[in-house]
Amino acid sequence: MSRAKLPLQGLYCFYLAAEIGSFKAAAEQMSVSAAAMSQQIRQLEDRLSVKLFIRQHRQVRLTPAGLSLHHYVRHGFGALQEGLHALDADPDPTTLTLSVVPSFAQRWLVPRLGSFTELQPDLSVLMTSSVALVDFQLDRVDLCVRFGPGRYSGLQSEFLMSDHIYPVCHPLYLEQNPIGSLADLAKVQLIEDVWPDMNWNYWLELAGITVPKVKVAMRYPGAHVVLEGALAVQGVALVRHSLAWKYIQQGLLTRIGQIEVCSAYSYYLVAPPAHFKRDKIRQFSDWLHVEATDFWQASQLEMGNNRCIRQAIGPIP
Secondary structure, eight states: OOGGGOOHHHHHHHHHHHHHTOHHHHHHHHTSOHHHHHHHHHHHHHHHTSOOEEEOSSOEEEOHHHHHHHHHHHHHHHHHHHHHHHHHSOSOTTEEEEEEOHHHIIIIIHHHHHHHHHHOTTOEEEEEEOSSOOOTTTSOOOEEEEEEOSOOTTSEEEEEEOOEEEEEEOHHHHHHSOOSSGGGGGGSOEEEESSGGGOHHHHHHHHTOOOSOOOOSEEESSHHHHHHHHHTTOOEEEEEHHHHHHHHHTTSSEEOSSEEEEOSOEEEEEEOGGGGGSHHHHHHHHHHHHHHHHHHHHHHHHHOSOOEEEEOOSOOO
């Protein structure tokens, strides 16, 4: 018999019926009718020109030919199940390998990661920083944390948290360059990220601020580098709340105005669907969701209700 013509469906029906000893029970397990199950096995018997079962009133028994075939079919489907399990198995259950957006890793995740390792002392964490999705078939990465639209072909995305964007500067810069209103931003040094939703003119438009098109003094590749520019008293920076909030709390940065724009992007946990079944991924995901929720609720409460929040709309320049 040609490999290309192996009657796999019929063989699997035979395997289940032989294991259970009942066409009806095997059909229920496959969510098909008993008649469909009987037809598959009858077609298999016709194809092999041999009788495989002795049909009785409430059960079936294997014939000598059926017993012989069952030996090989059980071994074959058992090997397939082992192979599929091996694909899902964690090659290194004691190490959690993460690929994280650099700004989020440096400014948000690393300062909190100690509490996770205290909860999971038997698990080692290996973190790499990247904005590009990894090739999970080639790279031994368990999970990515990404900032984006949340749609990645062939991968599962789990929402972590959204973010808001607003302007900040160092208190010393504000002292040297008084800003009475957001319209005054056209007169100061502006810093922005090269990321699409961090465009100053786009933000001012969404914020409803009518000013001539502003000229940006400095553009940096990464939200964490933009923060460094603001901390270095270089000008007014457009920042993400998730990364800037702790510096505002410490008095190292000052918010300009009360308008903030919801980013068109969010933070997501990204990996092949099978990875999310791993114990260490579930443990990390559960911990991270609690941390994100606590951060967001606490920071929003402390910022108060005197803010004007605008929704981002496309297209992003």
